[in-house]
Amino acid sequence: MAPRGHDLAAERSTEAGSFRDHDSRVLVTPDGVFRVLSRDGLEDWTALAASKLWRELCAEERVVATEPAAVDALPDVLPTEAAAALRHERVPFVSYPYEWPFSMLRDAALLQLDLNRRALREDLTLKDASPYNVQWRGAAPIFIDVGSFERLRPDEPWAGYRQFCMLYLYPLMLQAYRDLPYHALLRGSLDGIPPAYARAVLGSAGDRFRKGVFSNVLLHARMEDRYAAAEGGEVKRELRRAGFNKTLLDATLSKLESLVRRLEWRSGETAWTGYGEDNSYDAGAAARKAAFVRAAAGRRTGRLTWDLGCNDGTYARIAAEHAGTVVAVDADHATVDGLYRRLRDERRTDILPLVMSLTDPSPDLGWRGRERGSLERRGTPELVLCLALAHHVCITGNVPVRELLDWLRSLDATVVIEFPGREDPMVRRLLGGKRDGANPDYERAAFERALEERFLLDRSEAVTGTRTLYEARPRA
């Protein structure tokens, strides 16, 4: 409970991603996360809070923990008058659908549909269907937008259907049916993939008979073209007169649920999926590396650790022994998907796996560049692991060694970094296609000099003949 008399107006910083719903707006303050509700929003919340559904969802930990907040003055952050405030638990680390592997987006879609179907049974519904309303406690999805729940108008069609298609269904279909990763598409357009774009990819003869494509993609795109100029209110009235009802709404949700359940992505073998088992380390080297990471992680108990280039998550698991949350990032979609599925099956809530290339990380996006935050803006780690990563960033990505270290220094965290020298078999492979002498700054002595200019070296250890690990603290 917020301290009585807490003044939200004084120290607020509105969460820029929450402005679209005019009945509910989120404020992040040093005291916690608050949600300001309009009069309508408050009535919807009251209906939800009194429902059996709410009690069940809280018990299942499927919704963000929420309580009424006692505040002195409600800030003027809504287009209408503010009526009440709620306080939410803080999500360990915010992530976005363009960073989630297939199975995460699929599980978020199933949560969205499940919540909506269960809400219908108590004459409630969800006013939208956005994966940005789902966040993660490790590999467990939680629904954070309590303001999405509203009292049901049973004769109205589902307002979230189009959004569900654009942000959940089409991305999943593109990956499952065409092996086309959706991350760049979702990052390129926060509203998602419009029906006409989905049709352009899935409209071919081979795909049009796949489950769900005809109605949700082809017909949807056609109807949208045809009714582009139509007045929505009239169609709504027609539907009402024709008897649109809750049963039909549930039928739509149920069909989508079985469709999403049947979508599967067979990622196959990529260069990295077998890396954990089949890499250049022998058992002794792997044990030395694990011990080095364990010692570094054990020196501090932090809130947040980043494992950059996490691969199969071996070292993220070690780091998680001493951190509240480990954000495990890798550019290889299939590897991260496999990691997520394993973590989910183990019910881990301390490791958040994300797909992202560090040479092209998630930027600030959306309205005024503030709706969705860059990776760094969402929380800074106390410890950063960069294992078997530097050569990919510096040689494949052509990032100068000093640039990489400047960026790591800017995080102001302890780093554990592995440097494979030019004689390392993997480095030779990466350099193989380039001219002799390419990436001349990628060289052990230069790396160590640049590291020590920016960090205080705590210790280093050779794990193999060609690879060295360093643990270093930022210089003041």
Place this chain on the structure above:
Amino acid sequence: MLAYLDPGTGSMLVQLIVGGFAAAGVAVKLYWRRLMRLLRIRKDEPELQPAEPDRDG
């Protein structure tokens, strides 16, 4: 109260197909009424106030 999302006219209608068997009756009724209107057999009826949940508590 207005919903903040525009459900999209085409998207509303396509739900009659996605809903499958349960939606078929409503779809038939909707298009039958449109046909009747087109043939001028039936006029548009005045809009009845929909049975909304009690907004004022």
